[in-house]
Amino acid sequence: MQRITILGATGSIGVSTLDVLARHPDRYSVYALSAHSRVDELAAQCEQFKPARAVVGTAAAAAQLQALLRAKGLRTEVEYGEQALCAIASAAETDTVMAAIVGAAGLAPTLAAARAGKKVLLANKEALVMSGQLFMDAVHDSGAVLLPIDSEHNAIFQCLPQHYSRVPGASGVTRILLTASGGPFLKRAVDTLDSVTPDEACKHPKWSMGRKISVDSATMMNKGLEVIEAHWLFGTTAEQIEVVIHPQSVVHSMVSYNDGSVLAELGNPDMRTPIAHALAYPERIASGVAQLDLAQVGTLQFERPDFVQFPCLALAFKALKAGGTAPALLNAANEVAVAAFLDSRIGFRQIDRVIAQVMQELPHGAAASIAAVMEQDGLARAAAQRIIGNITSGLRPQ
Ligand code: NAD
Numbered sequence: 001m002q003r004i005t006i007l008g009a010t011g012s013i014g015v016s017t018l019d020v021l022a023r024h025p026d027r028y029s030v031y032a033l034s035a036h037s038r039v040d041e042l043a044a045q046c047e048q049f050k051p052a053r054a055v056v057g058t059a060a061a062a063a064q065l066q067a068l069l070r071a072k073g074l075r076t077e078v079e080y081g082e083q084a085l086c087a088i089a090s091a092a093e094t095d096t097v098m099a100a101i102v103g104a105a106g107l108a109p110t111l112a113a114a115r116a117g118k119k120v121l122l123a124n125k126e127a128l129v130m131s132g133q134l135f136m137d138a139v140h141d142s143g144a145v146l147l148p149i150d151s152e153h154n155a156i157f158q159c160l161p162q163h164y165s166r167v168p169g170a171s172g173v174t175r176i177l178l179t180a181s182g183g184p185f186l187k188r189a190v191d192t193l194d195s196v197t198p199d200e201a202c203k204h205p206k207w208s209m210g211r212k213i214s215v216d217s218a219t220m221m222n223k224g225l226e227v228i229e230a231h232w233l234f235g236t237t238a239e240q241i242e243v244v245i246h247p248q249s250v251v252h253s254m255v256s257y258n259d260g261s262v263l264a265e266l267g268n269p270d271m272r273t274p275i276a277h278a279l280a281y282p283e284r285i286a287s288g289v290a291q292l293d294l295a296q297v298g299t300l301q302f303e304r305p306d307f308v309q310f311p312c313l314a315l316a317f318k319a320l321k322a323g324g325t326a327p328a329l330l331n332a333a334n335e336v337a338v339a340a341f342l343d344s345r346i347g348f349r350q351i352d353r354v355i356a357q358v359m360q361e362l363p364h365g366a367a368a369s370i371a372a373v374m375e376q377d378g379l380a381r382a383a384a385q386r387i388i389g390n391i392t393s394g395l396r397p398q
């Protein structure tokens with residue numbers, strides 16, 4: 001019986017994970033669940049899955065959850081805050097941690113799971129983008145098993161040799177082909193994007209996801225973060241990672257070898273496939289996802305991305321090449337800009353401008369420690385807030 005902790009259980013990935021777990025009660029039990037503020041949903045999950053522990057964001061949310069659980073006669077221990085998240089991620093009673101908190105808030109607990117040598121199922125790409133080498137070192141030093149949940153990286157993992165060493169050349173790997181749907185604005189003229197609303201940006205043509213990653217998909221910053229994620233997971237340089245637009249989202253990514261072979265993983269766009277793959281790895285279990293009907297799909301299209309239409313993709317490549325804390329600056333500025341867009345404080349096309357200005361203003365340094373990374377993260381957030389303040393008060397970014 002594998003005992004699972006889900007960080008971010010009420011989110012899109014968390015709910016899909018519980019859906020897969022519920023299909024295999026003989027293999028998996030839930031040790032702990034976390035949510036930030038959706039207390040009612042978490043209470044319902046606790047009733048169904050009976051975890052030993054549940055963690056929320058604040059004391060008030062904890063009191064509310066505690067009352068709901070006691071009323072149902074449940075004895076789940078309720079805690080709150082970052083230390084409690086780290087505790088459920090590293091507890092001796094859990095084997096596997098699904099890291100599905102969105103954004104930098106997921107870094108500390110995901111790192112705690114890696115340091116404790118857990119099987120880490122990584123959905124929270126922002127954690128790896130921020131802390132890259134430090135995170136991979138923690139995995140290496142503790143003997144943790146790191147399995148990618150992001151559909152592209154899970155596909156690449158499946159297309160690489162089983163004992164891949166993170167040295168592409170040693171396995172004949174020449175390139176990784178990272179597919180991208182292009183999001184809801186792929187065919188829109190750039191100058192019509194000024195007026196798009198948060199709801200339009202979140203209406204992804206193929207995937208159903210949380211709001212932050214949905215906006216990231218619309219700007220293609222999501223693909224940019226995934227390029228950096230791929231670099232750390234697979235040891236490929238920026239030059240060895242090629243982004244390919246593939247609107248059908250059926251080919252989830254590919255690996256190109258020196259003999260001319262290109263291996264791909266295909267499937268319906270449903271996150272339960274990579275979740276089930278990583279949960280059971282190296283075995284296979286049913287995920288609830290319908291079998292792919294290629295004749296019904298009919299056509300698979302591929303095209304090169306337009307870096308002018310999607311400046312966030314260019315910014316991410318630039319941050320990867322710069323190295324050090326540059327990806328952490330990029331990520332923090334993006335989180336603040338996306339939140340401002342979702343609050344209707346800035347327009348869609350100002351997201352990339354805020355990020356570019358933060359990157360231009362702040363010199364990046366060495367990512368020598370988590371403290372150094374968090375300091376840069378804080379500086380980038382403050383700079384982004386200031387730039388957004390200037391925009392909303394009518395001053396244009398320089
Ligand atoms: P979501 O917004 O649906 O859910 C986020 C979860 O994190 C929720 O449970 C929420 O309670 C929790 N959370 C939010 N802020 C928090 C905070 N400050 N402290 C603690 N917990 C907090 O997001 P999602 O779409 O499920 O994405 C989760 C992660 O997985 C992201 O990093 C995303 O990039 C990645 N991912 C998602 C998908 C997808 O299909 N949804 C695909 C690939 C990767």
Ligand code: MG
Binds near residue numbers: 150151152226
């Ligand atoms: Mg992805």
